Amino acid sequence: MSQAFRVPGGVALDRARPISFTFDGVAYAGYEGDTLASALLANGVRIVGRSYKYHRPRGIVSAGPEEPNALVGVARGPGRFTPNLRATEVELTDGLVATSQNRWPSLRFDIGAISDLLAPLFGAGFYYKTFMGPNWLGPNWAWKRVYEPVVRRAAGLGTAPTAPDPDRYARYFDHCDVLVVGAGAAGLAAARAAADSGADVVLCDEAAAPGGSLLAETRATIEGRPARDWLAETLQALGAAANVRILTRTQAFGCYAQNFVGLSERLPEPALIADPTLPRERLWQMRAREVVLAAGAIERPLVFADNDRPGILLAESARRYLNLYGVKVGERVVVVTAHDSAYRAALDLASAGVAVALIADLRDEASGPLPQAARAAGIEVAVKASVHAIRGRGRIEAVRLAAHPGGMRTLACDALLMSGGWTPSVHLFSQARGKLAFDAGLEAFRPGPPVARQRSAGACNATFGLQEALAEGDAAGRAAAEAAGRSPPDPRAIPVEGAPPAAGGTLGAPLHVLGDRHARAFVDFQNDVCVKDVELAIQEGYRSIEHVKRYTTTGMATDQGKLSNMNALAIAAAVRRTSIPEVGLTTFRPPYMPVTFGAFAGPARDDLFDPARRTPIHAWAAERGAAFEDVGQWKRAWYFPRRGEGMRAAVAREGRTVRAGVGLFDASTLGKIEVVGRDAALFLERMYANAFKKLEVGRCRYGLMLTETGYLMDDGVIGRLAPDRFHVTTTTGGAARVLAQMEDYLQTEFTDLEVWLTSTTEQWATIAVQGPRARDTIAPFVEGLDLSNAAFPHMSVRDGKACGVPARVMRVSFSGELGYEINVGSAYGLDVWKALFAEAEKHGGCAYGTETMHVLRAEKGYVIVGQETDGTVTLADLGLDWAIGKAKADFVGKRSLRLAEPAREGRKQLVGLLTEDPTVVLEEGAQVTATATPPTGSSALGHITSSYPSATLGRSIALALVAGGRARVGEKLFASTAAGAVAAIVTAPCFFDPDGKRLHG
């Protein structure tokens, strides 16, 4: 079978360049300029896919991006596989490998088609009703184990590729004066008018070749030239203009606020092969001063029983296949229509030698110039038509219809062309918040007044005549140029000949289909939604079209209802005996067409996915073989394994080393904010729960910041450097949040205060030196300060020098040991670290990572915000309410502490938990219960927040939040594990050196 359906003509083709390709492993031939769809039709391939639910054989319905059936996967080499592409948009290239979807083992013989016989089980909302029992093996057992896996396997579209995508995707931000969406007649006229004003114009079109309906136009002339010549000349003039850019293969998929338009451009395969550095797709984020929408219209299918059989397609699409690609969709066709435009298709097909058995018009009369022309060409026309049955399963063989004259008859045919009229593409207008108005005369929603600076022209504005569309486009282009601040050209008369007006259209299902419980009359092809499904949904009480849509899934397929929405609306209105505006319209949301993940991700992948923050000491740790963990965007050294050590052994060694000698820890990621100004102390008093006014210069305080709702938000040590200057530290993850909260109150609530805030996180490298030998380690390097206990006690801060460079030294501890944190300028961080590390090694010290830091602080019962807390934990819950400045009249969060919930008795409190078996390490997040087997439905007492093996204590330890926990010390509770409940005794949350003697060493 070699292109048996190819006929002479086809303006898009280059017949000098034959192409071979495969579909489901079978080799076929086509020409350059073909789409996959046109080439398949030329080769007589009729079944191209299986439907989603019933696995019915499906053929090509349309010639454009609205195609619901012909979804294919296209492979272009390793990693280059794209599922769910519309064959109508896939440009044929030599060696193209395409496969059909949702069928097994093959398209012709698909096991899944059994579901078509079981269709009564799959009505609207079937997943809510069917497959619910039996449940005697456990709740939802049958659903989880049997039905869902089977249904999931059977239903679906393409398979997602598994290999990484080797292609590059680019992202552009751009601006223009006038963006024209759609390069059909109206769009071209608009672009030309806007360009003549000197405006910066971008004209985009989804197709490979701009021109829209003009491409297939054979009869009309514009400005005295055949339409296609006019198209070529206009494109040439626009292409030559320096102020115009034409983007083909570019889908305007989203129209956001203030004319921010998303465009996705796909590059043609030959260009990519010629230049492998090109991106596969470009995502344009285009900000346009003015937008002209010339998006055209989409032809509607007719709703009748078995209207989904391969060989039944839209009339204008058949005309496009003929005129663009030299493909006849059949040898003998029947046309069923409610719109004059289908007569054009019939006339063109007849001229190409296709037998047109009958044009059956649903309307009472067909008397416009196009029907007259059809009659004059000898084509039989009958009116008052209704389709009653289709014969043929894999391909239409005959249609049984009633019409006047002729009555009921059966006509053999191998293709049926249908047209229910045209639906204006108002998607982008509506996305931009424009209100749609229902035009009862046209039976269409059309744009009302725009919200954004936009104009609609041509078929998307329900202006269907060629001459009228051109005039409207010209006017829109001029108006847009003027609104963008240019002087527009004079209005241009664009005379058109040979384009007689075409009118008509129908919506919904005819009366004999409505209420027929046996008719498989499809509204949404891809999602297998029939008329009876919509009827059932309404019968079951769904009224709003938004609910009907979700219950039946009509309009929820990849074509997003481009073909089905208006018919579904009309059916819902008919069943409810109300009007279409009364039923409402579903919301148009971006994207207008599917956009690839690659386009959205663009360059944001791998190393560029998210910025990584590294401390000045990072390279040293990496060299030493440290394992790293991500904390926000920071890379933090997690532990420093020695040869042959696993994590647990390394952490145990690091912990013992700190307790026995000294350890170095890179704390540079801690957030740091310098708070300066006359009212700095007062400001901190209001922002933190603690008191600060009386904090002496040179001393530190453990600061606790609450949200205004009274819960702990962040903590950190705050040192007073001068009466008007504080060094504030925050958690690593909370730095930005704390600064934002401070700025918020400073700028908008405490505006009377004179305070300046500066983030100094990345200005300082912070080296924590912890352990009984910490003083010995730093002493040789520190100048200008007395490290003795008397002169520099725990919780002190001094500016001095370390290793000869300016240093801010704090005596603080997050390990429970004698400890210092030495801050030096980031640029000096690595050198100072190296010097300190060499000294520490003399004392048997080591470097330790975040895991050991966590264990050491847990042994002391120090909390970590975000681990012990989750935004609903108060200071009292944690036993930290001693820190609250009780005398203060106000601070952020204070008033909320009196509200019922934070003050409630029996809240969860921080406790320690020691498992009866000291080798068992509980899981963080595990539930804590009063009994080993709590009754189903009862609440847990709390949960484990931290849990580690502790080398210091030679056993496991855990922290937990437990209801009324402090009163339960000594009680035996249970924690859930995968192996069952484990008993543990409640203790105070500090396991080591409860008196804190070591801090003051």
Added chain:
Amino acid sequence: MLLIPCPYCGMERPEIEFRHGGEAHVVRPPDPSAVTDEAWTDYLYFRSNPKGVYAERWRHVSGCGRFFNVVRDTVSDRILASYRAGEPRPAAPVEARR
């Protein structure tokens, strides 16, 4: 993406430079200890959330860092006014620019 006029920088900048700060003109009671629980929880949790004209706070985090207020129509996303924190909400926002 919105284009937001920053009253401090004096120009429209894309939304990614800003962070939304919730409803504007929600004033923290000057003496929280003097208000009832109900008044306090109203301040904490209750917002007007209108369909239509809405005054909201924005912070130009990746610009000048300042908080300011914007009057925006939540239906059309049109920005009707932009003014500094502390200034009163314009009585009848005129559509300076769409």
